[in-house]
Amino acid sequence: MSEDARVNGTVDAGIRDSGPETAGGPAPDTGPAPDNRPAWDGGRSQDAPRAAAGAGAADWRAVAWRTGAADRAAAEAGMREAYRTAGLAEPGAVVWFDSPLTATAAVLLLSGAADPVRAAGAPGAEAVLAEAAAVLAAHGVSGAGPSVREAVRTAPWEAARRAAQEELGPLGWAGHWGLTGRELWEPVQRLTLRIRDAVTDRLAGPDEPGAPSGAARTAVRLALLDALLGQHDAPWLAALADRSAALAGQAGVAGAAGWWWPRGDCVLACERPVALHRDEAGRPHRADGPCVEFPDGFALHAWRGMPVPAGFSERLAALTAGDVRDEPNAELRRVMLEHYGYDRYLAETGARPLHRDETGVLWRVEMERDEPVVMVEVVNSTPEPDGTHRVYWLRVPPHTRTAKAGVAWTFGVTEEDYAPQRQT
Secondary structure (H helix, E strand, C coil): CHHHHHHHHHHHHHHHCCCCCCCCCCCCCCCCCCCCCCCCCCCHHHHHHHHHHHHHHHHHHHHHCCCCCCCCCHHHHHHHHHHHHHHCCCEEEEEEEECCHHHHHHHHHHHCCCCCHHHHHHHHHHHHHHHHHHHHHHHHCCCCCEECCEEEEEEEHHHHHHHHHHHHHHHHHHHHHCCHHHHHHHHHHHHHHHHHHEEEEHHHHCCCCCCCCCHHHHHHHHHHHHEEEEEHHHHHHHHHHHCHHHHHHHHHHHHHCCCCCEEEEEEEEECCCCCCCCCCCCCEEECCCCCECCCCCCCEEEEEEEEEECCCCHHHHHHHHHHHHHHHHHHHHHHHHHHHHHHHHHCCCCCCCEEEEECCCEEEECCCCCCCEEEEEEECCCCCCCCCCCCEEECCCCCCCHHHHHHHHCCCCCCCCCCCCCCC
């Protein structure tokens, strides 16, 4: 199991073990404890530590989503400190790249793992390798030595996590994680996964049946797994950096730069994104261009977290019902439907009403190569200030047969159990 997974697993296990003893029931007895520990004070003694943890978490949230040029001097100082803390000689050189794409290509070249990538023949991959080779040559770097990630990152991280868990105990650690890194964990993991996938696709080609990319994708993924994530290590640094001096170097890099690869003789480091766009749920998202951009032009496109091709946003701007119907990719078609508007699509494609009752109208339109779109048209019984009543469209499962069943499904109950006392 990876160290990242162990963080999450430990936290989740702690949360499951915790109980509601002080949440909703009577407070514990405030008299002397049998082992002469101080009487319970309702949690007031933890107010200051909790406030400090919350403030620190806010700082790390800012780090995780920061864009713009790296502070290279501060980052390199952090790298040297991390090496010294690990008992290693400081790196002889730090080579900077403008994105994880070119940095990963450099790792492949220095580790002798670029041949599978060349053999896969992904469009543009050779140009990226050439760009990375030019940067390495400009710094006079022809070899980097073995990876020292284990010593620089894994060992101090494991020691800090173990010490924190021993000091705080299972419930205390779960609470500490909840105040620090937990909120950041999922959105940052989602973003780093998208970046890794995009780098892999660019260098090795898509993961499709019959594509000659298996060995290349493995090589790229191994190179990516060797990286420290800099600013995207913020979730676990939020929980542990203030508790362990051994993590000061890594924290310094995270606050100043993007991903980096520690090797025996040098460090390969990359810039932060120059732009980052997310939706209200924290997912990579932008309707009119790339959601993540790096200085060298490497970019990600996504709609509410789902990767979409470059240029897809331009298609959305001039979308027609026919474009939605003819799109062969089911996932992209659903994005197009969401952007186009379900009600508009239903009106323009001859959707037929299946059922009417007091809750609304159930509509259905067939989709080629995909499940049908079934929606309930409902009218808000509370009038707007101008006296009109707003219409809403609720997408429901394709097997829905009545409007009431569809509305009930949105509340997580059966049609028989759905009996609102008052419609609003």
